[in-house]
Amino acid sequence: MTKFDVAIVGGGPGGYVSAIRAAKLGLSVALVEGRELGGTCLNRGCIPSKTLLKNAEVINQVKDAKKFGIQIDSFSFDLNTMIERKNQVIGQLRNGINSLLKANKIKLYNGYGTVDNQKIISVDMEEKTEKLEAESIILANGSKPFVPNLPGLSDIPYHTSDTIFDIDQVPGHLTIVGGGVIGLEIACIFHSLGTKVEIIEMADRIIPAEDKEASNFLEKELKGKGILIHTSTKVHSFKKNEKTKVQIEKNGKETSLETDGVLVSVGREPNLIGLDNLSVDYDGKFVKVDDNMQTSIEGIYAIGDLIGGYQLAHAASEEGIRAVNHILRENNKKDFIMPRCIYTFPEIASVGMTEEQAKAQGYQVKSQKIDLAANGKGIASSENNGFMKIISEKKYGEILGVVMAGAHVTEMISQATSFMYLEGTMEELEDMVFPHPTLSEAMFEAAAKWLGKGIHY
Amino acid sequence: MAKEIFMPKLSSTMEVGTLLQWFKEEGDSVEMGEPLFEIMTDKINIEVESYEEGILLKKYFNVDDEVEVNACIGYIGEAGEKVPDSPPAPAAETESEEKGQGNSSVETAGKTVSANADSNENNDGKIRATPAARRVSRENDISLSAISGSGPNGRVHQHDVEQAIAEGRLAVTPLAEKIAADHGVDLSQITGTGARGKIEKQDVLSYLESVNVSDQEPVASPAKRIKLKGLRKAVADKMVESVQTIPHVTLTSDVDMTNVIALRKSLLPVVEKDTGYRLSFTEVIIKAVASALCKHPELNASLIGDEIVMNKEVNIGLAVAVENGLIVPSIKDVNQKGLAELTQISKELGRKARENKLKPDEMRGSTFTISNLGMYAIDAFTPIINGPETAILGVGRITEKAVAVDGELAVRPMMVLSLSFDHRAIDGAPAAAFLTNLKTNLENPYSLLV
Numbered sequence: 021m022t023k024f025d026v027a028i029v030g031g032g033p034g035g036y037v038s039a040i041r042a043a044k045l046g047l048s049v050a051l052v053e054g055r056e057l058g059g060t061c062l063n064r065g066c067i068p069s070k071t072l073l074k075n076a077e078v079i080n081q082v083k084d085a086k087k088f089g090i091q092i093d094s095f096s097f098d099l100n101t102m103i104e105r106k107n108q109v110i111g112q113l114r115n116g117i118n119s120l121l122k123a124n125k126i127k128l129y130n131g132y133g134t135v136d137n138q139k140i141i142s143v144d145m146e147e148k149t150e151k152l153e154a155e156s157i158i159l160a161n162g163s164k165p166f167v168p169n170l171p172g173l174s175d176i177p178y179h180t181s182d183t184i185f186d187i188d189q190v191p192g193h194l195t196i197v198g199g200g201v202i203g204l205e206i207a208c209i210f211h212s213l214g215t216k217v218e219i220i221e222m223a224d225r226i227i228p229a230e231d232k233e234a235s236n237f238l239e240k241e242l243k244g245k246g247i248l249i250h251t252s253t254k255v256h257s258f259k260k261n262e263k264t265k266v267q268i269e270k271n272g273k274e275t276s277l278e279t280d281g282v283l284v285s286v287g288r289e290p291n292l293i294g295l296d297n298l299s300v301d302y303d304g305k306f307v308k309v310d311d312n313m314q315t316s317i318e319g320i321y322a323i324g325d326l327i328g329g330y331q332l333a334h335a336a337s338e339e340g341i342r343a344v345n346h347i348l349r350e351n352n353k354k355d356f357i358m359p360r361c362i363y364t365f366p367e368i369a370s371v372g373m374t375e376e377q378a379k380a381q382g383y384q385v386k387s388q389k390i391d392l393a394a395n396g397k398g399i400a401s402s403e404n405n406g407f408m409k410i411i412s413e414k415k416y417g418e419i420l421g422v423v424m425a426g427a428h429v430t431e432m433i434s435q436a437t438s439f440m441y442l443e444g445t446m447e448e449l450e451d452m453v454f455p456h457p458t459l460s461e462a463m464f465e466a467a468a469k470w471l472g473k474g475i476h477y
Numbered sequence: 478m479a480k481e482i483f484m485p486k487l488s489s490t491m492e493v494g495t496l497l498q499w500f501k502e503e504g505d506s507v508e509m510g511e512p513l514f515e516i517m518t519d520k521i522n523i524e525v526e527s528y529e530e531g532i533l534l535k536k537y538f539n540v541d542d543e544v545e546v547n548a549c550i551g552y553i554g555e556a557g558e559k560v561p562d563s564p565p566a567p568a569a570e571t572e573s574e575e576k577g578q579g580n581s582s583v584e585t586a587g588k589t590v591s592a593n594a595d596s597n598e599n600n601d602g603k604i605r606a607t608p609a610a611r612r613v614s615r616e617n618d619i620s621l622s623a624i625s626g627s628g629p630n631g632r633v634h635q636h637d638v639e640q641a642i643a644e645g646r647l648a649v650t651p652l653a654e655k656i657a658a659d660h661g662v663d664l665s666q667i668t669g670t671g672a673r674g675k676i677e678k679q680d681v682l683s684y685l686e687s688v689n690v691s692d693q694e695p696v697a698s699p700a701k702r703i704k705l706k707g708l709r710k711a712v713a714d715k716m717v718e719s720v721q722t723i724p725h726v727t728l729t730s731d732v733d734m735t736n737v738i739a740l741r742k743s744l745l746p747v748v749e750k751d752t753g754y755r756l757s758f759t760e761v762i763i764k765a766v767a768s769a770l771c772k773h774p775e776l777n778a779s780l781i782g783d784e785i786v787m788n789k790e791v792n793i794g795l796a797v798a799v800e801n802g803l804i805v806p807s808i809k810d811v812n813q814k815g816l817a818e819l820t821q822i823s824k825e826l827g828r829k830a831r832e833n834k835l836k837p838d839e840m841r842g843s844t845f846t847i848s849n850l851g852m853y854a855i856d857a858f859t860p861i862i863n864g865p866e867t868a869i870l871g872v873g874r875i876t877e878k879a880v881a882v883d884g885e886l887a888v889r890p891m892m893v894l895s896l897s898f899d900h901r902a903i904d905g906a907p908a909a910a911f912l913t914n915l916k917t918n919l920e921n922p923y924s925l926l927v
Contacts, residue, residue: 353670353679416655418678443650443678 022127023153024050026347027141028340029133029294030160032059033333034324036117038158038340043124045348050152052143054132054293057117059162060325061333063110068185069205071106073363076212080365087402097213099190106185134294135159137317156319156347158340159307161295163288163325170197172258178282181206191215191281195266197255199226201362203285204242208364211247218248218277220268222286225251227362231374231423233389233409238368238425241405245365258282290326303328311353312346313339321346330358359437361430366406369433372421372440375411384414388470390462390477392426397457403427408462410436410446412470417446422463432460446470479554480529481565482513486546491518492837493543496550497865498782500524501533507553510609510635514550515782517841517865526609529553537564540781605721606633613638620665649676656681661702662688708802719864724900727859727871730912732919734875734890737761740922744816752821759795759849760819762872765918767791767811768925770845773911777844779865780902786865794843794863795823797830805863806830807843847872857893867902870915871895892919 026042028035031053039051056063075097085092121128129152131145139157143150165180167173179187181202190213196203199221207217219226219242225235226242226249243249256267256274263278290306301308301316306328313321321343324336335358342352362368378385389409398404406426412419422436439449449467454460468474484494494516501507501514513527534552538544552560604621606614610633614621617638624641626633649657649664653676657664660681667684669676705713741756748756770777770791779786791812794805806826808819829835846863849872860871873893880889894915898908918925 416652416659418652443652445651445655448651 021140021151021153022050023155024048024127025154026050026156026158026344027052027133027139027152027154028158028160029135029141030059030162030324030326031057031117031128032160032162032324032336033061034162034336034340035059035158035160036121037337038160038323038344039126040120040124041341042344042347043126045344047344047347049124050127050129050141050154051121052129052131052133052141052152054130054144056114057121057128058110058114059160060164062113062117064182064185065202066333067110067113068106069181069202069209070363071109072102072185072209073205075102075105076209077365079212084402099188099213103186103188132294134297135320136297137299139319156321158313158343159295159315159320159322159326160324160336160340161291161293161326162336163290163331165284166287166289167284168286170255170258172260173282173284176258176260176264176282178258178284180284184283187281191279193218193263193279194281194283195220195264195277195279196283196285198284198286199223199249199251200229200285200287201227203283204238204362204364206283206285207242207247211245212365216246216248218279219250220253220255220266221249221251222254223251227368230360230362230368230370231409231411231421232376233407234368234370234423234425237407238362238364238366241366242364288325288331290328312351313343314346330356330360332358332360334359357437357440359433361433363430366403366426367429368423368425369429370421370423371433371437372419373411374421374423375409378411378413378420383420385411385420386414386470387411388466390466390469392459392462394476395457395459395462397459397461398426400457401427403459406459408466410449410463410466410470412446417470418443419445419449426459428459432463435460435463479534479552479558479560480531481549482527482551482553484516484544484546484548484550485525487516487518487523491546493545494518496538496540496542496544498540498784499536503533503536505533507531507533510607512607516544523608526607527553528609532556534558535560604633605630607635609635610638613642617642620663622663622665648673650678653678653681660685708799708804712802715864716861719861723862723864725859725862725897726900726905726908727895727897728905728909728912729857729893729895730916731880732892732894732916733880734758734892734919737919737922738875738890748817748820751817754820754824756816756820758851758875759847759872760816760823761922762849762870762919763793763795763808763811763819763823763847764816764925765915765922766793766845766847766870768918769911769915771812772914773907775903775907776868776898776911778867778902779844780867780899781865785867785902788844790842790844792843792845794846794866795826796846796848796863797827799831799833804830804835804840805843805846806835806839807841809842845869851875851892857895860895860897862897862899864899866899868896868898868908868911871897 025047027050028039029052031051035051036057039049043049061067079097082092082095129143129150131143133141133143135141135157140151140153165182167180184206193216194210196207196217196219199219203219204226207219211217226239227235239249250268250270253268253270256269259265263280264282265276265278267274267276300320307315307322307326309315309322309327313323315322323339323343325331329335338356345352357372359369359371375385375387387409389407392398392404392406395404403426409423410419411421419440424433446467449463450471454464465474465477469477497515497517499514500512507513507527507530509528509530510526512524515524531553532555534554536551538550544550549564605626606621613635619638619641621633624633624637625631627637628634648669656678662681662684664676667676667680669680671677737758741758741761745756774787777788777791779788790810792807792809793811794807796803796805808822808826811819826839843866845866846869848860848869850858851872851874854874856873858871860869862869875890875892877888878891879886880891894912896908896912
């Protein structure tokens with residue numbers, strides 16, 4: 021039986037990043053993956069959605085061209101080519117991971133692994149079962165779409181994020197159950213492809229975990245484009261007819277709608293394959309860990325979607341790095357300062373606490389929101405829809421959170437993260453020079469206005 | 478190219494500085510950062526370091542010369558370089574810059590010392606550091622207390638600070654710095670856990686928590702903290718300087734004040750009619766001290782560098798308590814003044830001191846200082862010498878005590894005099910002789926008329 025310093029179960033952004041980091045720090049590493057390298061993120065999540073969102077963006081630009089004085093009389097698109105491009109992108113990135121694993125001398129086992137309390141992993145490799153032993157194990161099993169037990173759902177063909185990116189026909193009407201990040205991004209893709217999209221969200225607003233102003237802003241924007249959004253609305257049942265009939269209820273009033281396709285995006289549940297023989301503690305559905313990502317069994321760690329929490333690729337990577345740190349006898353003391361990105365049109369990006377969370381934690385909160393409506397670069401590029409909002413604590417000007425809404429904000433949020441990570445305060449933010457013309461100038465304006473000396477506001 | 482040496486501006490009110498000593502002679506080689514000369518203002522005296530290295534080519538002024546701020550007082554350069562025979566006219570800083578002759582270093586010198594004199598960096602009261610070291614530490618926000626000095630007596634030099642900076646010992650995030658400042662926490666007490674030891678918010682909070690826990694009692698509201706600044710800072714620096722450099726010895730003697738009381742009683746209406754002020758014991762003591770100083774001039778001397786300067790004038794400084802500090806106006810040529818004039822001057826100086834209206838001239842030049850705590854229930858104390866003076870007299874209260882007079886027990890008004898002297902300049906015997914003489918003067922005040 022081969023013995024390793026670390027064995028990692030799962031080759032997604034949590035698992036493969038931990039594997040490379042551990043190898044870089046001198047440990048011998050095995051990586052066990054039953055499917056494709058890259059996990060949900062690369063194969064069925066972040067990357068395919070961003071690839072197709074780019075297609076959608078191009079379509080939007082073509083439709084919008086007239087406003088810029090460019091006449092495009094007619095255009096058409098080919099869904100197959102789009103899906104092909106998506107698969108090429110995935111293939112390229114998957115090969116990249118593969119060569120990184122080789123370069124770092126990480127032993128890859130292709131098969132599902134079953135882990136026991138003695139830190140022995142049995143890998144099911146079709147014709148044979150291979151066993152390996154490790155000093156430490158990192159469980160990075162990931163998650164799968166959660167499909168609620170709704171009446172009639174099993175009788176109709178429905179999509180989850182696992183299948184929708186390989187769709188072969190653009191539906192005329194798409195019902196999306198769940199107004200979270202995944203549902204909204206897919207809504208934007210299909211809306212641009214010409215689908216009539218209808219979103220059904222049980223909570224009183226879309227992206228309920230995000231800042232309320234961002235949520236309200238996005239809802240208004242999406243509705244303005246023609247996407248139908250039903251909040252505080254429950255799905256009662258599905259019925260297969262010529263079209264699918266969806267029975268919904270809002271405020272006690274039942275109505276129904278007819279649709280060509282259904283996407284279920286109400287959340288994700290942990291992938292517990294191979295954990296049956298392991299007696300780790302759980303926190304609800306998720307594996308329970310401490311600050312160092314260690315489970316209730318010493319030397320067995322868990323990261324990523326398996327432990328719940330952020331359920332973001334970069335969160336999984338960071339958690340994996342922390343687990344490796346702890347395997348190397350280093351404690352992780354710092355709290356996460358986790359950026360969150362939503363790639364809708366327009367985008368939402370945020371980091372740290374929402375205003376509601378900051379208040380709930382007892383901070384003396386003073387927020388400052390700056391609208392992008394008057395932003396020079398925004399007006400010039402017709403992308404002046406949105407805002408930047410800084411949530412700060414009054415006494416020291418500590419930045420507790422930042423919310424950005426608008427074009428390209430996912431690329432700008434790291435400015436805010438840097439500031440928070442390096443513990444800069446509102447005074448330094450105001451003192452820093454921002455280039456003109458940029459959308460990011462709004463950060464300066466927000467800080468300046470917060471200090472009572474805004475220039476344009 | 479020879480570089481000018483300027484008289485630094487030590488404070489916003491400073492117009493001239495008195496050269497106390499040169500540490501180098503013409504022709505000596507000077508290292509950058511080496512003490513070059515010492516100056517005194519009405520507030521402080523300070524060693525000024527060289528900001529150039531080379532040969533001291535010219536000294537235009539001698540010890541005790543008063544030199545205008547920003548005036549050129551000498552040159553440093555290479556051996557054999559020609560420099561003017563007389564000092565060039567003082568140039569304003571901006572003009573110097575326009576000339577572009579490497580004056581930036583000199584400008585820095587001015588800034589350095591000036592900022593040091595007004596410095597807010599007060600946690601370092603007990604720390605010996607060169608002005609350059611203080612400047613660098615201030616610019617980099619590093620507390621001098623965290624740095625071990627390589628100089629004599631642990632004096633912190635510029636390169637010590639630079640080394641500490643290079644080691645990045647006190648990197649701190651803006652937020653952590655604000656929180657620490659808000660709680661009056663000395664950052665040097667905190668171990669940073671960030672990249673390369675950077676102090677972060679959590680480090681400060683953990684430190685505050687540990688301090689509170691070790692106090693064993695919940696801190697309802699933090700103690701009020703007052704920053705040492707202005708006069709308080711000047712007094713603090715001066716006291717530390719005096720105590721750290723001067724070996725103090727304090728002698729005490731009981732004085733029978735019966736005759737002084739009688740003298741004062743008979744002169745009170747006379748002086749009041751003459752000046753409008755009431756004669757107090759202080760003026761009689763000043764007069765008696767002046768008389769004793771004339772007979773014991775070593776107590777009227779100043780120790781400057783390695784020289785004992787035998788002052789010709791007898792100028793007596795009077796320690797006056799003012800809001801937030803202590804200042805010492807001086808009465809000039811006391812030996813030539815009568816009690817009426819002394820009363821008038823001392824009362825006016827006291828009033829001006831309390832009203833913060835003393836002119837610089839009225840605050841300098843004292844050769845001996847008297848500190849009178851007789852209005853309180855104080856008998857004797859150990860006064861701290863007002864350097865570069867060599868002695869100070871502490872005056873206690875007059876109180877009736879049982880004493881033996883000619884073999885009989887008698888109740889007499891007694892007062893204790895406490896004389897601190899600089900043992901580097903004076904030995905015990907002459908100081909004792911002075912105090913004995915003073916006691917005799919006070920017990921027989923009519924002898925002052927002789």
